[in-house]
Amino acid sequence: MQMKKxxxxxxxLMLFATNISAxxxxxxxxxxxxxxxxxSDDVHNEFFGLSKNGRTLLPVRYGCxxxxxxxxxxxxxxxxxxxxDMKGKKIAHEQLDFPVDKDASVxxxxxxxxxxxxxxxxxxxxxxxxxxxxxxxxFYSKGGHIYRIKRPKPEMMN
Numbered sequence: 001m002q003m004k005k006x007x008x009x010x011x012x013l014m015l016f017a018t019n020i021s022a023x024x025x026x027x028x029x030x031x032x033x034x035x036x037x038x039x040s041d042d043v044h045n046e047f048f049g050l051s052k053n054g055r056t057l058l059p060v061r062y063g064c065x066x067x068x069x070x071x072x073x074x075x076x077x078x079x080x081x082x083x084x085d086m087k088g089k090k091i092a093h094e095q096l097d098f099p100v101d102k103d104a105s106v107x108x109x110x111x112x113x114x115x116x117x118x119x120x121x122x123x124x125x126x127x128x129x130x131x132x133x134x135x136x137x138x139f140y141s142k143g144g145h146i147y148r149i150k151r152p153k154p155e156m157m158n
Contacts, residue, residue, distance in 0.1 A: 026060075032086025036064070036073065048075060052088035063100060067108045069118050070141045076106050081124070081136065085146055092148070096124055097134045103127040113138050113149060 028037045037049045039060050049060030050073065062075035062082070072091065075082045078099050083091040098104070106124045113119040122136040138149040 031066070031073065032071070034073070034084065034086060034088045036066075038064075050075065050084060050088070057084065057088055057090075058082060063106065065106050065108060067120055067139070070108075070120055070139045070146060072108075072122075072139060072146065074106060074108075074122060076100050076124070081106070083122075083136075091146060092136075094136055097132070098126045100124070108139075111138055114140060117142050119149070 025041070026037065026039045028035050030036075034050055034052045034057070037051065037060050038046055039048075040046045046063075047060050048058075048062050048064035049056065050058040058075055062077045065074045065076075066072070067074075071086045073084045073086075075084070076096070079096045081092075081094040081096055083094075085091055100106070104124060104126050106122070108120040108122055111119050111121045117140045119138050119140040121138045124134045124136070126132045126134075135151070137151070140147050140149075
């Protein structure tokens with residue numbers, strides 16, 4: 001019985017120490033009309049959320065990519081991908097082919113779709129699934145508006 005108390009005491013002490021060392025650090029940054037909240041832990045995991053005027057648009061649980069030239073914030077977790085502009089307007093909600101995990105990334109890649117404005121293609125890469133990728137369209141900003149060029153799916157082009 002004494003041994004059980006010692007083991008339980010040691011386990012509680014270890015959990016308490018782990019809990020203290022894994023403290024989360026929260027910071028917020030204002031982008032345009034929205035506020036981006038980031039929570040990071042000691043393991044270098046970062047999770048993001050979005051709010052506007054104190055109202056939560058997205059809870060803190062997403063990965064985030066920002067493109068300053070277009071003015072887009074992209075949030076992704078599991079199989080969901082959300083695009084928001086700097087005014088807090090939801091541009092799109094897409095479903096990913098595969099869940100985002102530590103081996104996946106979401107990126108804006110510069111492309112030359114138009115000569116008058118810089119264009120960026122939004123892609124998700126799934127390195128654990130035979131290096132697969134999924135495209136969500138090409139985005140550009142002109143005259144204060146965000147435009148999206150969506151290509152038809154290959155099966156629709158026949």
